[in-house]
Structures are given as C-alpha cells and as structure tokens.
Amino acid sequence: GAVVSQHPSWVICKSGTSVKIECRSLDFQATTMFWYRQFPKQSLMLMATSNEGSKATYEQGVEKDKFLINHASLTLSTLTVTSAHPEDSSFYICSASSTRREEQFFGPGTRLTVL
Amino acid sequence: EDQVTQSPEALRLQEGESSSLNCSYTVSGLRGLFWYRQDPGKGPEFLFTLYSAGEEKEKERLKATLTKKESFLHITAPKPEDSATYLCAVSGANSKLTFGKGITLSVRP
Numbered sequence: 001g002a003v004v005s006q007h008p009s010w011v012i013c014k015s016g017t018s019v020k021i022e023c024r025s026l027d028f029q030a031t032t033m034f035w036y037r038q039f040p041k042q043s044l045m046l047m048a049t050s051n052e053g054s055k056a057t058y059e060q061g062v063e064k065d066k067f068l069i070n071h072a073s074l075t076l077s078t079l080t081v082t083s084a085h086p087e088d089s090s091f092y093i094c095s096a097s098s099t100r101r102e103e104q105f106f107g108p109g110t111r112l113t114v115l
Numbered sequence: 116e117d118q119v120t121q122s123p124e125a126l127r128l129q130e131g132e133s134s135s136l137n138c139s140y141t142v143s144g145l146r147g148l149f150w151y152r153q154d155p156g157k158g159p160e161f162l163f164t165l166y167s168a169g170e171e172k173e174k175e176r177l178k179a180t181l182t183k184k185e186s187f188l189h190i191t192a193p194k195p196e197d198s199a200t201y202l203c204a205v206s207g208a209n210s211k212l213t214f215g216k217g218i219t220l221s222v223r224p
Contacts, residue, residue, distance in 0.1 A: 002161070034212075043202065043214040044159070093158045102147040102166075102206055106158035 003027050004096050006107035013084055014115055021079045021110045023094030030096035033077040034104060035069060038091045050077055084114040117142045117207045121215035128193055128222050136188040136218045138203030146206040148186050150179050153200045153217065162188075162201075193222045 003026040013019050023033060032051050036044040048064075050056035050071035058064045066088075068080040077096075081088055091111055095104035120139045128134055140148065147166050151159035163172045165181035172179050176197065178189040188201055200217040207213070 004158075006158075043216045044212075046211060049211065091156075095158075101164075103149060103161055103164050104212060105161055106151070109156070109158045111156070 002103075002105040004030075004094065004105050004107040006094055006110050008110060009108060010111040010113075012113045012115065015085050016083055018080055018082045019084055019112060021081075021092055021094075021112075023077045023079070023096070023107050025075050025096040025105075028096075028098050029074040030077075031074065031099050032097050033071055034095045034097075035067070035077075035079050036093045036095065038093060038109075044093065081112065084112070086114045088112065089114045117205055117211075117213040119203055119205055119213050119215035121201075121203050121218050123218060124216070125219045126221070128190075128220065130194055130222055130224050131192045133189070133191045133193070136190070136201055136203075136220070138186040138188070138215055139184060140186070140203070140205045141184075142205045142207040142213070144208035146208070146210060148181055149204045149206070149212065150177075150186070150188055151202040151204065153202055155200075159202055190220070193220070195222045195224050198222045 005024045007022045035047045038044050047062045048056045048058045056069035071077040093109040095106045097104045118141045122137045147164050150162040153159045163179040168183045176191050180187045200219045202217045204212040204214045
C-alpha cells in the first residue's frame with residue numbers, strides 16, 4: 001500500500017517552455033501533497049504544500065507564479081514549471097499523506113533538464 | 116526552527132559488519148521522526164516512523180530507536196543491497212518534514 005507515482009520520470013525541454021509534472025496516489029486518498037526539489041548530493045527542500053481543493057502554500061523563496069501547483073482531487077496533484085530556465089533543472093519529487101497517518105509517501109521523482 | 120543533523124556523512128562497511136547511523140534533532144512539538152531510504156535517481160522509500168522516546172521498530176536487518184534528542188538506525192549484518200542513502204526527517208508542530216542531509220552507506224561484498 002501507499003504507492004505514489006510521478007509522470008514523466010524525466011523530461012528535457014527548451015528554455016522558455018513550460019513543463020507539467022503529475023503526481024498520483026494510487027491506493028489511498030491524499031488529503032495533502034507536497035512538492036520537493038533535490039539538488040545533487042543534497043537533501044530534499046520543500047517547495048510547497050497543497051491540500052485538495054485549496055490553494056498551495058509555498059515556502060519562502062519559492063516563486064508561486066513560476067511553480068504552479070494544482071491539487072484538483074484526492075489522488076492527483078500537478079506541478080507546472082512555467083517559462084523554465086536552465087537554473088530550474090533539478091530533481092523534483094512529490095509526496096502524499098492522508099489524515100490517518102503522519103508519514104509522507106514519496107513518488108519516484110522527475111528529472112527536469114532545461115536546455 | 117526544526118533542525119536535523121545526520122552523521123557520519125558516508126559510511127563504508129564490509130558485508131556482515133554491523134553499525135549504526137545517527138540522527139540528532141531539535142524540533143518544536145515532535146509529531147514523528149521518520150527514516151527513509153533513497154537509491155540514486157529515485158524518490159525516498161519509507162522505512163520507519165517513531166513517535167516517542169524509547170520507541171523501537173525493526174524491519175529485516177534494520178532497527179530504529181529514538182531518544183529525546185536523537186535517533187539511531189542500526190544495521191545488523193548488512194548486505195550489498197543495503198547500500199543507499201538513508202534520510203532522517205522530523206515533523207514538528209507545523210507538520211512539515213525537515214530532512215537531514217542523509218548518510219550514504221556503501222556495503223562491500
């Protein structure tokens with residue numbers, strides 16, 4: 001149980017384009033989903049928290065107009081990187097949790113490369 | 116501000132050589148301490164949740180313990196497939212996870 005998927009697993013795009021990443025909880029209802037960013041050999045940095053049907057809460061320093069988050073249902077959240085630039089290249093990981101448990105369950109991650 | 120410090124940064128063991136990974140933490144209102152395993156290019160895989168000092172949990176060759184200031188992940192007779200980065204995280208009053216930098220474990224056959 002507690003399986004989270006992400007799509008795509010990797011994406012390469014040109015500078016200035018937008019990229020959408022999907023995060024799905026496959027076998028439980030995710031009342032809260034989280035988006036993280038991870039640079040090589042560093043730990044996970046929380047970007048934003050989203051609750052189903054509500055606007056996402058962004059961490060300090062994260063541009064909400066650049067990283068659009070939608071949590072439209074209890075099983076799906078999307079992260080759209082708008083007007084991507086090379087400095088946005090990173091490993092993006094989502095996680096999901098339910099009201100029943102404290103744990104967050106993570107997706108496999110999406111490797112974004114912006115040329 | 117919640118803080119998590121993991122040590123050592125890297126650990127190299129011979130297969131069968133038991134050891135412990137340390138996680139020191141400060142948190143306002145501990146809701147849980149979590150251990151995850153992360154393989155290269157993958158998302159973290161959940162291992163354990165500990166809620167209060169004195170609690171212990173086991174899974175195969177891994178055992179996690181918790182005190183008021185730190186947690187240990189004990190690895191008994193490790194195998195090469197245990198090689199990974201082990202992440203410790205705490206959830207405090209704001210329900211957000213604060214991660215340590217991780218410990219990269221290499222187990223040689």
